[in-house]
Amino acid sequence: MSLTLSDTGAAAAAPATPPRAPVLELRGICLSFPGVKALNDVALRLYPGEVHTLMGQNGAGKSTLIKVLTGVYTPDQGEILLDGRPIHPASTLDAQQLGISTVYQEVNLCPNLSVAENIFIGRYPRKWGAVDWGTMRRQAAELLKRLQIEVDVTAPLARYPLAIQQMVAISRAISVSARVLILDEPTSSLDECEVDLLFAVLRNLRAQGMAILFVTHFLDQTYAISDRITVMRNGEREGEYACSELSRLALVNKMVGAPADTGTNAADDANEAAVAPIPAGGTPFLRARGLGRKGALAPLDIDLHQGQMLGLCGLLGSGRTEAARLLFGADRADSGAIAVDGKARSFHSPRDAIAAGVGFCSEDRKHEGAILDLSVRENIALALQARGGLLRPIPLPRQQALARQYVRALGVKTASIETPIGLLSGGNQQKVLLARWLATAPKMLILDEPTRGIDVRAKQEIMDYVAALCRKGMAILFISSELPEVLRYSDRVLVMRDRKACGEYQRGALDETSVLQVIAAGEHCA
Amino acid sequence: MLAARGQRIAPSAISALSSVVARLVRHPLARPAAALALLLLLDLLLVPDFFRLTLRDGHLYGSVIDIVNRAAPLMLAALGMTLVIATRGIDISVGAVVAISGTVAAMLIGGTLTIDHGVPRYVSNMPMAWALCLAMGAALLCGAWNGLLVAGLGLQPIVATLILMVAGRGLAQLLTDGQIVTVYYQPFFFIGGGYLLGLPFALYLVAAVYIVTALLMRKTALGLFIEAVGINPVAARLAGVRTATLVFFVYLFCSACAGLAGLMISSNIKSADANNAGMLLELDAILAVTLGGTSLAGGKFSLPGGVLGALIIQTLTYTIYSLGWPPEVNMVLKSVVVFMVCLSQSPQAGRLWRRLFPRRASGGAA
């Protein structure tokens, strides 16, 4: 029902106090997996016409809770009430038919189907009993246009980067005529502009009385959109608060469950931490000249110095990931040259790059990162082992030591280092993948959205950890959709637009707004 | 286990088995092992003195020996197939490779029967060692071909190996002109028919291959890489694993196993039958691997599982022969057992079973 979208600008003001009858209510939900008590006596109330944000650290149980109330898991105890009547969704199909529409944390779409189909499959527009492709394409295109996504809706979804896939998933969810909309970290790989667009749509839906459950790790977003917040900690409900009554500091404390005062002023600490001056060495560790690939990236020059962090910023689709992949040899560059420590190198495959001491943490953890059935330990050891070659196996004790070290250092929440990574929460998987590359102690590390889906606290710690490594002499290429993060940590930022660089700036030369201007207008374009 | 002729040792064998099962219950191999045990139990009940082992001119003799002896080639094929499947591949050319290697060996060793004044004389064409090397070489060539098509050209495994499956047997027949090459050279028979310390020599070969492979998996990172490639090739490549090379060698290994199996088979029947040797062995091998609990979707694999699977299949075949039922029922029987074993391995089925028969749940677990 695209009409929800049609009347943008309708009264977007949220009703001050939601009507008292909750649409959806969870009572005393308990669920345990072998070795983990994922949910313990969790309650949640969702009112029509409100945006309700669910917050908590990685592994707190947010996604699991959502999977429970959409019928993916059946709870060991507790009940789910829709309009006060108990329901027992046995499958996502049930949930949908009950009017609950969901976007899960890991994008769950079919890569082989066209974008349009991914939005409409299951409820096609029909003509004479047959699928009406024409109408479907038109409607799909309209839906996406409202989110300002200009894609060929007939192309297979797998052609597009994660962010686009994320947007498609969202459009699918909001185009269903549902009463409850659930979004699990929909914004983790989006940029400000996409987020704003999304929020506009959400406000709109809220105004029409839809109940929205929203999961995010971004405090700003929480305060920007939500009416009420439910905080979870270690699988338990810590409490439910009206957004207005809860300060950021308080919120973070409730999430981490410590009186610690980190959270808010962590930003400032980090600033001091990172500001420490860094000597830009003479010859760059890695120098790329005219590196490009037809249709993916216009020729591009990059210098990466030891002990420096180069930030790439730009909008979604600006070619950051493409650039990173070319630098890593994951895609073949069809133009340009790369020199490492002044010596010319050509990266035909990731192996070459790795051999030269480069590491690459991909943005798409599900498809390009995690090896789901392997244990945390194996996932961490893999890259190091691959570099060592199969004849020099890393002795088990050493692997375990490594795994433990990084599990501790990055605060990975896992039952043991032998649990399959697939069973970890999204954020924790991300941490493990980061650990995989840190374990190889690379001379240069490419981080593409390294903190995707990682909670406030952990994000802080991880970035500080990385910054420290950088100060110890690692060269780092940092890609993130969070402009502030990039600006805060990078020594230099390279702004990209339409798959080409449009200017490189020293730290401090730019602030958010000016970057956004560069990106938007591209005035300083070279 | 050595027992004087005629003395029964079945009970001890059973108890040994049951203890093994008891130890394995928690283990992923528990279910296939249980299935095997069940089959053997069936034999104990249905087939008169099935477990009877006697000493015959210096070696053990009995049904059990026959089974392991016959299962040897299948076990080898299963070992190779396990790794291929772990990389999300499949190799249906195993049977053809068996035919090729067997034929090459038989032809090179050959030996012809010449009769001068009614006295038969046997002569061999080529030093056996050479012949065997060449035969294995041929097998490896096949493996390289498969590997090239799959890893190099990126053809889908099933089609890539289908090519060799069709053409390979043809090549073997081309060599022999479609005749069965009979070998008249004693030493050659030892590979598939000889005995060492009372046990079939083939068994030692299998053990050797198994141990080497297992060591490779454990003592090197091969196991990790193979699983990684099987589960998520893209991620594995990005992590720096040489995916293509790995896949290539896995197919090479599979064909090597098949080649060895071919030598066993042709040596066992003292001749090479290009037309029928290893017919449908690939299917049995795949079946064995899956019965052993390795998923065809690739990833996690279990070598012992494959071996167990092979034993299950052979025991089943042998049982069918021993039961003395008309051959018409063979297939139905086989299918029923396969269904049973598969179901016994499915947790969902277990749950259903427990819901249907709550009381016997505890018993029905194994």
Next chain:
Amino acid sequence: MSKLSWRGRAVLASPYFTSVATLLLLVLLLGAGGVAYPGLLAPQVLLNLLIDNAFLLVIAVGMSFVILSGGIDLSVGSVLALGTMVAATLLHRWHVHPLLVIALVLALGAGLGAAMGALIHYFRLQPFIVTLAGMFLARGLCYLISINSITIDDPLFVLMSRTQLAVPGGTISPGVVVALLVLALAIWLAHFTAFGRTVYAIGGNEQSARMMGLPVARTKVLIYAGSGACAALAGVLFAFYMLSGYGLHAQGTELDAIAAVVIGGALLSGGYGYVAGALSGVLVLGTIQTLIAFDGTLSSWWTRIVIGALLFLFCLVQRLLAIGAAGRLS
């Protein structure tokens, strides 16, 4: 679940492309054959391609859905045999009305398929093994019915086997018509119905399909039921064609069908390819057979080698074309 990253254009490009490439290559193959062996391109010979492979086409169509959903069905060959066997016995021993017989056979096939599908879905068993066991079972049942081949003398069947429908350039058998109708129906199913699209979705990523709230269970059972029904129908066509029921009929046909589908451009990993590809795949295999028959000098083993070689050549060119296309695409 699918392991395709969005960069996996090469993989993506190929299936869509190969389907076209296959047709081109098929034409080339025929052309070359026509040059080498005059008379190969005689219209009737080309029609024979259809007549002789009608049953294979039907099976391949059923198989297409299975493969598109990321599964595989090894039982088709034996189910075909079982179909002929059951038909023959019912007609011969019990003189059941032929139409009823056909209905029964189809039901039987669908039933077997559905059963296997249910095992595969609800007990999470592997398609390969379940259908392999199904293959044993079906053959076994054939032998239980009778190890002899049973001649069919029912007037309707005989009529069906005798009638030759005139078409420009020659005649075709009713079987061809049936097969083509099935194909058309299948294409419509695959591309214009929710069922068909769900099949693609499952092939693309079963877990996602479930998360999107698609009726995965029902669809999967239906897919295998359909494959079984197709196999049974192929059995009926085969019975028209051979006028006999026999336990050894159509051995190894499952492999032919799979090969046909894959050559037709489908990915065994599921999700990519067209049902129409089955036709081109079947025709390619048939053409290879015909070429060999026309040559008439190949010994048994050379026959095998040549079939293998042609298959290889075909896949090679197909692949290279696909890679080229992928290159251009990015």
Next chain:
Amino acid sequence: AKPLVIGFSQVGAESEWRTANTVSIKDAARKAGVTLKFADAQQKQENQVKAIRSFIAQKVDVIAFSPVVESGWDTVLREAKAAKIPVILTDRAVSVTDDTLYVTFIGSDFVEEGRRAGKWLLEHAKNAAPDGTVNIVELQGTVGSAPAIDRKKGFEEVIAANPKFKIIRSQTGDFTRAKGKEVMEAFLKAEGKKINVLYAHNDDMAIGAIQAIEEAGLKPGVDITIVSIDGVKGAFEAMMAGKLNVTVECSPLLGPQLMQIAADVVAAKPVPKRITTQEGVFPAEIAAREFPNRKY
């Protein structure tokens, strides 16, 4: 006159016997100056039908083939008849509603072979159980294949005459050595010394079984009388080594006859509907004498 063109569709190359058959036909064709169009059906009836159709399309003078199965030939043979191409069957008969569809059938009679094996056994059965019963184990051919069915039939027919002859076990050995050996091993374990006679549907299985018997520590041909069918070289070697007692010939050398008949048919000379090849029964005694002049 342009040379005679014969299209011949062979079953496949599944056994030595079959290969010998193919060779014989090809040689004969060369000698007779006949152009032979040969198509191998890889043991599949549908392939044979395809081949025959393509022969029709190529307008050959005569079509000859050894059917994989008896039944299911009406349609295609009718097409041949419509195209006025005479059809000759070799080695196996077909069952068709009207037998004008083929001109003649050259070949051995599997049932008769079974009978001969049985007859020889009735006359020469040396060893029997104390109580005089003769326990027979049977190695069948591929389940459902014509020779397997007929050779079983014929054999049982004959031995039914003597109640002392009992078939105690019968299992398929798929016509191959490996299977023959495997099955015989199982028999030996199950029946042990009880077995007096082994009847194998072809020599290959017998040869495999002989190995199994030896490994069981028994004397093949002495402790167990062995009767088999085909008469391939291997069998004669076994007989000379005293390990096989008798093999009933089933001659694959149909080539010359086929060419002869084909010529006659084209020349519109009358030919008999059924031509059985002259075949012998070779007991071990004459094996050595026969061996040199065996062609297959």
